[in-house]
Structures are given as C-alpha cells and as structure tokens.
Amino acid sequence: MLTLIDSVLEHLDLERIETNLFRGFSESMGSGRVFGGQVIGQALIAALRTVEERPCHSLHGYFLRPGDPDLPIIYEVDRIRDGGSFTTRRVVAIQKGEAIFTMNTSFHVHEEGLSHQAIMPEVPSPDDLPTEQEVLEKNKHLYTDEMLKHQKRDRPIEMRRVENVNYALPVKMAPVQHIWYRSKKPLGDDYARHQCLLAYASDMGLLSTAQLPHGQSWMTGLMTASLDHSMWFHKPFSFDEWILIAMESTASAGSRGFIRASMFTEQGELVGSVAQEGLMRLVDTPKN
Known part of the structure; x- marks a missing residue:
C-alpha cells in the first residue's frame, strides 16, 4: 500500500513536458485546496531540473490563488540568469490558465568563507x-x-x-x-x-x-x-x-x-x- 510520504515523493517527481515546462499532481489534504508546502516543493523541483550541480540557497514565493487538488499544475521555469557563481530562476505555477503561485529561486556553487550562527534554543530532544x-x-x-x-x-x-x-x-x-x-x-x-x-x-x-x-x-x-x-x-x-x-x-x-x-x-x-x-x-x- 502506498503511504502518504511515498505519494508526496512521487508527486515531487514532476513530469517534463517541454524544456522549461513541468507538470505536477497533488495529494488531497482534505481542505479542498492544494497544500502550500507542496507547491513550494514542486516549484523548487522544477527550478532544480534546469540547474546543474548548484544547490538552492534561497527562494521567495507568493501564493496568488487557491490551487485545485483535482487538477494538474503546470510549472513554467524562466531561466533568468546563469552566472559564474549564481543561477537565478523564476517559476510560475499555473492552473486553468491562471497563475496560482510564483517563486524566484537562486542557486550558488559551494564556496568556503566566513561563518557564524545563532545558538540553538535549549529544548527537549525529539526522543x-x-x-x-x-x-x-x-x-x-x-x-x-x-x-x-x-x-x-x-x-x-x-x-x-x-x-x-x-x-x-x-x-x-x-x-x-x-x-x-x-x-x-x-x-x-x-x-x-x-x-x-x-x-x-x-x-x-x-x-x-x-x-x-x-x-x-x-x-x-x-x-x-x-x-x-x-x-x-x-x-x-x-x-x-x-x-x-x-x-x-x-x-x-x-x-x-x-x-x-x-x-x-x-x-x-x-x-x-x-x-x-x-x-x-x-x-x-x-x-x-
């Protein structure tokens, strides 16, 4: 039997229908609309499919309309820039001819450099x-x-x-x-x-x-x-x-x-x- 995690991972594996066009499907969460995290994940996968050997370092998205979980979502990737260190992509998620979500993403080659971070809060371990x-x-x-x-x-x-x-x-x-x-x-x-x-x-x-x-x-x-x-x-x-x-x-x-x-x-x-x-x-x- 297919578990939900199997189904989600399957839905993150988008179908490529053109060079910069991808099709994804949704897992119904019982709310009557597509879960926002799913659209973010699928849009990121679509962008990643157009980038070689550079992980994402940031993404910025806007939810424009509720998505229909019974309909496929088309993800259109715009290859904004391919630079020496950074790559930029814009992704639009579309249903029924209208944008339901848009996201800008940036990818960066690995570089060594200065490093610092905030301290993790003291909380109980998950176990x-x-x-x-x-x-x-x-x-x-x-x-x-x-x-x-x-x-x-x-x-x-x-x-x-x-x-x-x-x-x-x-x-x-x-x-x-x-x-x-x-x-x-x-x-x-x-x-x-x-x-x-x-x-x-x-x-x-x-x-x-x-x-x-x-x-x-x-x-x-x-x-x-x-x-x-x-x-x-x-x-x-x-x-x-x-x-x-x-x-x-x-x-x-x-x-x-x-x-x-x-x-x-x-x-x-x-x-x-x-x-x-x-x-x-x-x-x-x-x-x-």
Whole structure:
C-alpha cells in the first residue's frame, strides 16, 4: 500500500513536458485546496531540473490563488540568469490558465568563507517528546468527529512538538513554537529531495504561531492562508534526521500575521531560515 510520504515523493517527481515546462499532481489534504508546502516543493523541483550541480540557497514565493487538488499544475521555469557563481530562476505555477503561485529561486556553487550562527534554543530532544499519536490519544475527547478525522490523517512528515498547543481549545500564549520535523522515509543521496521536502515541511505550523497570542485557530473559525514564503538554505543537511524549527511571530496587523523561524540539526547547526506572512481573518470581518 502506498503511504502518504511515498505519494508526496512521487508527486515531487514532476513530469517534463517541454524544456522549461513541468507538470505536477497533488495529494488531497482534505481542505479542498492544494497544500502550500507542496507547491513550494514542486516549484523548487522544477527550478532544480534546469540547474546543474548548484544547490538552492534561497527562494521567495507568493501564493496568488487557491490551487485545485483535482487538477494538474503546470510549472513554467524562466531561466533568468546563469552566472559564474549564481543561477537565478523564476517559476510560475499555473492552473486553468491562471497563475496560482510564483517563486524566484537562486542557486550558488559551494564556496568556503566566513561563518557564524545563532545558538540553538535549549529544548527537549525529539526522543524525549510524545509522538503526534500519543498527543492525539490524550486530547481526542476535545475534538469533534470531523476535527478528529482531520487530525488522524496520514502525514509525510514526522513531528514532535515542544509546546502544548491545542488548536481545538486555543488559549492565549506567547507567539513562539518549537517543533522537530523529519521525513517518515529515508530520502537517499539526492540532496534536491532533502531540500524540497524541508521546503514542503516549512509551511506546516508556521502561521499558527501568529495565532497563539490571540487564542484563535483555524479550528475555531479563523480564516487562514499563506500569502508569501521565503526560505534560505545555509548549510547542507539530511532530512532523514530531525530538524528543529524554532518559530517566532513578531507582528500581526491588518488581518495578516508575520512569522520567522530558524532550522537546526540535533547537533545545533543552523541549516536554514524561513519567513512567512499569512492571512488571519476573523470570520465576521468583511472582505475588502
């Protein structure tokens, strides 16, 4: 039986239909729209297919329209620049003739140079934290049947949460989260797979951090959606191993929340950073 991680990896393996055109398909997450992390990962794969032997060091994307999980997504890559050290690509994801997502990506040859980093927060190791299944079993009485079905769905990423956050009964908390992530299946030696699946995972949990100080969540009627997403890869890593994403929301205003995060290995190496702004609209707030 095909597991969700197998399905996600299969969907990240895009079909090339022309030199700079790729076609991808979606895994339904039960929300009626394409998961943003999937589009980021597929757009990155499309860009990587046009670059030789240079890993991505940054990406900057905008979510323009909800994607339909029942339709294929066409990824058009624009080869902006091929320089001596850096390569730049622009990717547009298209459905029904309209752009649903656009992303600029940059690739860099390996260079030695100056190095420093922030210190990893002191948090419990993933082995000392409960699994998602253990947390769900403890809190299942708090969920409606529909919520429970959603929480029980299979996920391609294993997660261990440091903070005790309950989206069904949210309470006001500091806008900080620490979550350990890793792939549920070994990814092999293709570094592009590791980058794309971490990019996929980077859209999981970020926006909820900005909701914590307000005691609101998508489960209590808050309308949420990712608006833009930026990511930087600082050092090589393996997503077969645990990665801590330390998240902090520094602001929310105008029905938008802003979050930034740092990504650490268990050994304390800072391997990536991410920033996102997302929609957080109260359901009774009129749409402009």
